[in-house]
Amino acid sequence: MERNPLQRQVAYMRRSLFDQGYLDEQFVQLEDLQDDANPNFVEEIVTLFYTDSARLIHNIEQALESRPLDFIRLDDYMHQFKGSSSSIGAKKVKNECTQFREHCSARSAEGCVRTFQQVKQEHTILRRKLETYFQLARQAGLAN
Amino acid sequence: MSVTAAVPLQFPEGIRVLAVDDDQTCLQIMGRMLERCMYKVTKCRNAEEALSLLREDSSRFDIVLSDLHMPDISGLKLLEIIGLEMDMPVVMMSSDEKRETIMKGIIHGACDYWVKPVRMDAIQLVWQHVIRKRRNGLKEMEHAMEDDVEGGNEEGSRSMKRKKDREDEGESRNAMPTTVKKPRMVWTPALHQQFVAAVNQLGYSKAVPKKILEQMNLPGLTRENVASHLQVMEKIFSRKIYCYCLVKDTDNYSYMVQKFRLYLSRVSEISQGPEKTYMNPASLNGCNPQLNVVGEVPLQGLTREGTSRTPMAFVDQRNLFHYGVGQQACNSSKQAKLLHEVPANMLQQPAQMYRSLDFQVSEGTPRSLNLPAANDDSVYGSQSSFSTMQMAQTPYGMPMLNEISGHQHFGHHPLSNQILSNDIEAQALRTVGNPIESNAAACYPLASPMVDFSKDHSHGFHLEMNAIYGNASSVGQGMVSLGEEYGYRNPENIAQPGNNLLVDDSFRMKPESMPRPGCKSLSFGQHFDHGFMS
Numbered sequence: 001m002e003r004n005p006l007q008r009q010v011a012y013m014r015r016s017l018f019d020q021g022y023l024d025e026q027f028v029q030l031e032d033l034q035d036d037a038n039p040n041f042v043e044e045i046v047t048l049f050y051t052d053s054a055r056l057i058h059n060i061e062q063a064l065e066s067r068p069l070d071f072i073r074l075d076d077y078m079h080q081f082k083g084s085s086s087s088i089g090a091k092k093v094k095n096e097c098t099q100f101r102e103h104c105s106a107r108s109a110e111g112c113v114r115t116f117q118q119v120k121q122e123h124t125i126l127r128r129k130l131e132t133y134f135q136l137a138r139q140a141g142l143a144n
Numbered sequence: 145m146s147v148t149a150a151v152p153l154q155f156p157e158g159i160r161v162l163a164v165d166d167d168q169t170c171l172q173i174m175g176r177m178l179e180r181c182m183y184k185v186t187k188c189r190n191a192e193e194a195l196s197l198l199r200e201d202s203s204r205f206d207i208v209l210s211d212l213h214m215p216d217i218s219g220l221k222l223l224e225i226i227g228l229e230m231d232m233p234v235v236m237m238s239s240d241e242k243r244e245t246i247m248k249g250i251i252h253g254a255c256d257y258w259v260k261p262v263r264m265d266a267i268q269l270v271w272q273h274v275i276r277k278r279r280n281g282l283k284e285m286e287h288a289m290e291d292d293v294e295g296g297n298e299e300g301s302r303s304m305k306r307k308k309d310r311e312d313e314g315e316s317r318n319a320m321p322t323t324v325k326k327p328r329m330v331w332t333p334a335l336h337q338q339f340v341a342a343v344n345q346l347g348y349s350k351a352v353p354k355k356i357l358e359q360m361n362l363p364g365l366t367r368e369n370v371a372s373h374l375q376v377m378e379k380i381f382s383r384k385i386y387c388y389c390l391v392k393d394t395d396n397y398s399y400m401v402q403k404f405r406l407y408l409s410r411v412s413e414i415s416q417g418p419e420k421t422y423m424n425p426a427s428l429n430g431c432n433p434q435l436n437v438v439g440e441v442p443l444q445g446l447t448r449e450g451t452s453r454t455p456m457a458f459v460d461q462r463n464l465f466h467y468g469v470g471q472q473a474c475n476s477s478k479q480a481k482l483l484h485e486v487p488a489n490m491l492q493q494p495a496q497m498y499r500s501l502d503f504q505v506s507e508g509t510p511r512s513l514n515l516p517a518a519n520d521d522s523v524y525g526s527q528s529s530f531s532t533m534q535m536a537q538t539p540y541g542m543p544m545l546n547e548i549s550g551h552q553h554f555g556h557h558p559l560s561n562q563i564l565s566n567d568i569e570a571q572a573l574r575t576v577g578n579p580i581e582s583n584a585a586a587c588y589p590l591a592s593p594m595v596d597f598s599k600d601h602s603h604g605f606h607l608e609m610n611a612i613y614g615n616a617s618s619v620g621q622g623m624v625s626l627g628e629e630y631g632y633r634n635p636e637n638i639a640q641p642g643n644n645l646l647v648d649d650s651f652r653m654k655p656e657s658m659p660r661p662g663c664k665s666l667s668f669g670q671h672f673d674h675g676f677m678s
Contacts, residue, residue: 026261033176033264041176049169079213080167083239087170087261 006140013133022126027089043134049088050127056081057120064113074112075104081119092122156271157182160204164194164222165211165237170260174209177267191217195225202230206274212238212249220252227253233277235270237262286330329369338362339373 017023027042034041060077063070082097096119103111161183165171171187178185186205188194191214198205208226212219223234236249239260249257255273258266331339342359343351353371360370 026263029177029261029264030173033173033180038176045169045172048172052168079239083211083213083260084167084169086239087167087173089261 004140006136010133010137010140013136017129017133021091022129023089024091025089026086030088046088046130046134049084049090053081053084053123056084057123060116064116069107069109069112071104071107071112075101078104078119085123090123090126093119093126096122154182156274158184159206159271159274160184160186161270162186162188162194162197162205162208163210164188164191164208164214164219166190166214167211170211170237170262174262174267177262177264180264181268181270183270190214191219191222194222198226198230198232202232205232207270207277208232208234209270210234210236212236212240212245220248223249223252223254231277231281233273235273329365329373331373335362336373339370343374 018027030042030045056077060074060081063074063077078097078100082094082101085093085097096115100112100115100119103115161178163171163174163178163185164187165174166189168189171189175185175187186197188197191210194208194210195217198208208222210219210222214222219236219238223236226232226234233255234253235256235258236254237258237260238245238249241259246257246259255277256266256270338360339356342356345359346355351374353367353374356374357365357367357370
């Protein structure tokens with residue numbers, strides 16, 4: 001298939017997101033839902049995810065500040081967060097969520113706090129990568 | 145749109161899905177996937193919204209997909225409620241893959257459990273659940289109705305064994321009912337409709353198997369067939385009421401049964417003919433299914449089971465008595481008659497009933513009945529009263545409650561919003577409006593509780609029957625019609641102010657949609673588009 005350099009770049013970037021474990025199969029499911037009628041579906045969903053998750057992250061942060069830690073509640077938040085992340089195929093984020101929940105079950109405050117930092121980190125990294133990716137994809141599309 | 149259980153032409157395309165998830169991201173993705181499969185999607189962000197949509201018109205949907213983990217009403221609870229009220233297939237979803245959670249979902253009645261993230265394949269195959277549920281629903285009903293093969297009140301090992309045999313036969317039986325050992329009685333929807341029509345013609349209180357049989361006038365049908373069918377209907381229904389209440393609110397159990405009894409009593413009055421200010425049951429529509437299925441759950445039975453906690457519904461007593469009211473039905477003979485026909489007289493606060501026996505409605509001032517709070521005392525207190533009452537038998541062998549002879553309870557409607565232990569009651573009360581002094585006005589209230597009832601609870605019932613018969617007619621509407629009809633047809637018994645009750649907002653009844661007198665009573669399968677539910 002004849003691709004212009006931009007398109008090749010987009011494909012490459014996409015490939016590496018999967019290879020490096022940032023995204024999983026679920027992301028492909030989203031891509032499959034994109035069509036002429038819904039040309040920006042994936043980007044819209046990802047945007048929605050980040051808007052929603054910002055709120056969740058905020059709640060978790062607050063909960064992490066209270067002492068003693070309410071592990072049930074934290075687990076609850078994280079359950080939601082995990083559900084959301086997995087729905088867009090955010091693999092690394094999802095994994096960190098699982099870790100966090102394990103610390104909740106173990107009632108390890110230190111574990112929770114530490115893991116949460118990792119959750120946030122992965123969350124942010126993915127966002128940047130996806131933003132770049134979508135931008136590139138748009139340009140490649142326009143250039144067509 | 146006319147609702148039937150028929151499968152759309154290009155099945156599974158077009159199946160109507162209600163998707164419930166508080167997570168926006170998941171909800172949007174699911175929606176898109178469903179659209180991709182050409183299903184018709186409605187999205188809800190929470191269970192309350194979903195429930196109100198479903199209650200408004202459950203026939204709008206074929207299946208519900210719900211997240212398990214939701215704030216306020218959880219997916220499990222939603223599942224339970226849907227199972228009881230609507231009997232619609234529900235798929236549970238969750239990112240929780242713990243076995244216990246999945247188990248819970250299935251036990252609570254989910255027809256499937258999906259671990260998130262939801263994949264397209266699962267969505268594509270979701271239509272199976274729609275078909276499966278419909279088939280199972282019909283089968284269940286047939287099973288339940290199978291008890292009437294030998295007819296009558298036979299229960300016990302023989303029929304159990306037969307039932308088992310039948311279950312073993314499973315598919316084949318469904319396919320070829322007549323090839324089984326004995327000629328089997330299959331209550332097809334059409335037959336059932338005739339049954340229902342017959343019961344309406346006769347009036348509930350007169351609807352004994354023998355008479356129903358005569359009314360139906362079908363060669364080959366035996367009294368036993370009819371009798372057991374009747375029992376089955378009552379059984380199904382009362383079981384559902386019971387289950388429903390377990391989930392919703394045990395207090396509501398007695399409330400709901402009472403509403404039904406009240407309803408029944410109303411209808412039976414009506415079956416007496418105009419000279420007794422009763423309405424021709426034939427002009428009633430929609431109420432039939434309820435009539436058939438409500439069954440007479442003995443009051444004692446209720447309390448014994450411990451499920452009846454509230455004082456018998458606040459629904460005002462006027463309802464009970466208007467029939468008699470206009471005629472000063474205070475003499476005992478009439479009473480006896482009325483009693484027979486009004487099985488559900490205890491409705492109101494039994495405590496009230498039995499304490500203030502000489503409470504007469506015609507006495508001017510409205511009194512707010514002091515409804516005992518939803519405490520057991522009144523219920524149990526009245527228990528003893530009940531036991532001292534004569535227990536007439538309904539045609540179906542279930543005890544009816546009689547008024548304490550010599551007294552009738554003409555209560556003013558229990559206006560105040562008091563002590564009602566639940567919203568529905570309160571709501572019904574509000575609709576009752578102002579105290580009414582005239583007897584006639586007393587007739588009104590039937591409408592109100594019925595209306596409210598059907599708004600809130602009868603959905604459960606009518607939907608139940610709908611589920612069973614695959615018919616989306618709103619029985620609840622029928623109940624309203626009953627009220628409307630009653631109100632409108634007996635102007636001599638209805639005071640002007642009373643009339644206004646019907647116009648209460650909360651009713652949402654449309655006079656023009658009332659059944660015309662003398663119109664054929666609608667059978668179960670018909671739609672009651674009286675706009676009640678609009």
